[in-house]
Amino acid sequence: MKRKSYLIGFAVLLLFGACDNDVAVKEVNGIPIVEKISFSETEGVANHSLNEFGVSFFDAAVSEFSESDNVVVSPLSASLCVAMLANSADQEMEDAIMRVLGKPSLSVLNTTCNQLMRYLPSDVNGGELLLANSCWVAEGYDPLAAWKESMKKTYYADVYSIDFSKEQEIERINKWCDEKTNGLIPEVDFVFPENTVISLINALYFNGKxxxxxxxxxxxxxxxxxxxxxxxxxxxxxxxxxxxxxxxxxxxxxxxxxxxxxxxxxxxxxxxxxxxxxxxxxxxxxxxxxxxxxxxxxxxKFRADNSFEVSDIFHKLGLPTTCGLDKLGLYGDMPLAINQQTYTSIDEEGAKAAAVTTTGFATSTGxxxxxxxxxxxxxxxxxxxxxxxxxxxxxxxxxxxx
Known part of the structure; x- marks a missing residue:
C-alpha cells in the first residue's frame, strides 16, 4: 500500500432517485439542486447505514497507518463511490457492497444517494459543496447504451472516450480534476496501465465559513x-x-x-x-x-494533502478484489484498483477540503x-x-x- 503521512480522503460517485416533492432551484455541475430533503422510512435507514459505514471506513483506514501519521477520510465520498460501483459491477460485487452498506436494496440505496447528492450542495446548508462525476472509457470499448444513459441521467456523469496509453490524454483527466476541485487537486496521482478499460472518477470540493x-x-x-x-x-x-x-x-x-x-x-x-x-x-x-x-x-491552523491507495481498505471491509463490469457489458474478472487524493485546510475564516477518487479497471492482461x-x-x-x-x-x- 502506498503511504504518505498526510491525509486520506475518498471521493464520490452518486446515484439517482427523484425527490418528487422538491423543486430544483438551480443546477450545479449539471446536478439539479433542491432546498430540502425528505427520506422515506427505508431511505432513512439506508442513510443511517451509510453513516455507520463511514465511521467503520475511517477506523479501518486509521489502523493502516502508524500512530504518528495524520489520517483523514471522506466517508461521504467512500460510501457513494461503492454505491456507484454497485450499479456497474457483477452480482457478486453488488451483493458484497449491499452487505458492507447495511443491506439496503439497490433501488433504495440509489434514491437515498440521489437525495444526498441533490441536497448537500444546496445554498441552504451554507458554505459551498461541489460534487462532480466522470467516466473514462478506453477507445475501442463500447459500454451498453443503458449504462451510458444511466451515467448521464442518474449519476450526472459524462462518459468520455480516452486512450490511456497516451500522456496527453491523461492530461484531459487532470484538467477535469483541477476544474472540479477549484485548483486544490490539479492532477490525479494514479498510474493508469495501458490496458485500463474504464476509470470512474469523482471530485469533491468543500468551502465552509x-x-x-x-x-x-x-x-x-x-x-x-x-x-x-x-x-x-x-x-x-x-x-x-x-x-x-x-x-x-x-x-x-x-x-x-x-x-x-x-x-x-x-x-x-x-x-x-x-x-x-x-x-x-x-x-x-x-x-x-x-x-x-x-x-x-x-x-x-493547518493544511495537509495526501495520495493513498485505498483498495485494501475496501477489501478488508468485505469487497472482492476483482469483479466483472456486467452492467457495462464488460465481462470477466478484473482487479479493482482505487486511489484517493485529498486536501484539507483550516484558518481564521473557515475550512476547505477537496477529494478526488480514481477507480480503475484493467484487463488481466443566551x-x-x-x-x-x-x-x-x-x-x-x-x-x-x-x-x-x-x-x-x-x-x-x-x-x-x-
Whole structure:
C-alpha cells in the first residue's frame, strides 16, 4: 500500500432517485439542486447505514497507518463511490457492497444517494459543496447504451472516450480534476496501465465559513506537542458560547458553518487518539449529548494533502478484489484498483477540503449560567466535518503531528 503521512480522503460517485416533492432551484455541475430533503422510512435507514459505514471506513483506514501519521477520510465520498460501483459491477460485487452498506436494496440505496447528492450542495446548508462525476472509457470499448444513459441521467456523469496509453490524454483527466476541485487537486496521482478499460472518477470540493470567525489579530505562535515531536504552529484563539460534549475519553467542541459543522475531539490526557478512534462507533457519535458552554478555544491552523491507495481498505471491509463490469457489458474478472487524493485546510475564516477518487479497471492482461471550558488543541486530536440535517460525514480525521 502506498503511504504518505498526510491525509486520506475518498471521493464520490452518486446515484439517482427523484425527490418528487422538491423543486430544483438551480443546477450545479449539471446536478439539479433542491432546498430540502425528505427520506422515506427505508431511505432513512439506508442513510443511517451509510453513516455507520463511514465511521467503520475511517477506523479501518486509521489502523493502516502508524500512530504518528495524520489520517483523514471522506466517508461521504467512500460510501457513494461503492454505491456507484454497485450499479456497474457483477452480482457478486453488488451483493458484497449491499452487505458492507447495511443491506439496503439497490433501488433504495440509489434514491437515498440521489437525495444526498441533490441536497448537500444546496445554498441552504451554507458554505459551498461541489460534487462532480466522470467516466473514462478506453477507445475501442463500447459500454451498453443503458449504462451510458444511466451515467448521464442518474449519476450526472459524462462518459468520455480516452486512450490511456497516451500522456496527453491523461492530461484531459487532470484538467477535469483541477476544474472540479477549484485548483486544490490539479492532477490525479494514479498510474493508469495501458490496458485500463474504464476509470470512474469523482471530485469533491468543500468551502465552509465559520459562523463565528477567529480574530486574526489574536493568532500567535504556540507549541504543538505532537506524537513524535514538538513544533511551532500558528494558533488561533476564540472565546465564546459553543456546544461542548464530554466523555471519559475526550472533550469535543462544535464549530458551526451554516448548516454544516466541524466537530473537534480532544482526547483526555493519557488517551491516544488512535484508541479514541477505535472506541468511537457511529452510534456513540450520533448519541452524544451536546450542551452550551463558555469556551476558551485554541486551535492550530493547518493544511495537509495526501495520495493513498485505498483498495485494501475496501477489501478488508468485505469487497472482492476483482469483479466483472456486467452492467457495462464488460465481462470477466478484473482487479479493482482505487486511489484517493485529498486536501484539507483550516484558518481564521473557515475550512476547505477537496477529494478526488480514481477507480480503475484493467484487463488481466443566551443569559443563563454557562460552564466555562478551556480547550487547547495543542496535542493530537480528531475532527469531523458534517451536515447538520442528515448527519452526513463529509470529512473525518486525526491530526497527530503538525
Amino acid at each position: 465559520w459562523d463565528k470567525k477567529f480574530n486574526k489579530d489574536l493568532t500567535d505562535v504556540q507549541p504543538f506537542y505532537g506524537r513524535d515531536r514538538e513544533t511551532k504552529v500558528s494558533m488561533m484563539h476564540m472565546t465564546g458560547t459553543l456546544a461542548v460534549s464530554k466523555d471519559d475519553d475526550f472533550t469535543a467542541v462544535e464549530l458551526p458553518m451554516g448548516n454544516n459543522r466541524m466537530r473537534l475531539y480532544l482526547p483526555e490526557e493519557g488517551v491516544k487518539v488512535s484508541d479514541l478512534v477505535s472506541r468511537l462507533s457511529y452510534a456513540k457519535i450520533d448519541n452524544l449529548s451536546w450542551e452550551k458552554a463558555n469556551v476558551e478555544l485554541a486551535l492550530p 443569559g443563563e449560567f454557562l460552564e466555562k471550558v478551556v480547550l487547547r488543541f495543542d496535542r493530537p486530536f480528531m475532527y469531523a466535518i458534517e451536515n447538520s440535517t442528515t448527519g452526513t460525514i463529509i470529512m473525518m480525521g486525526v491530526i497527530n503531528n503538525l
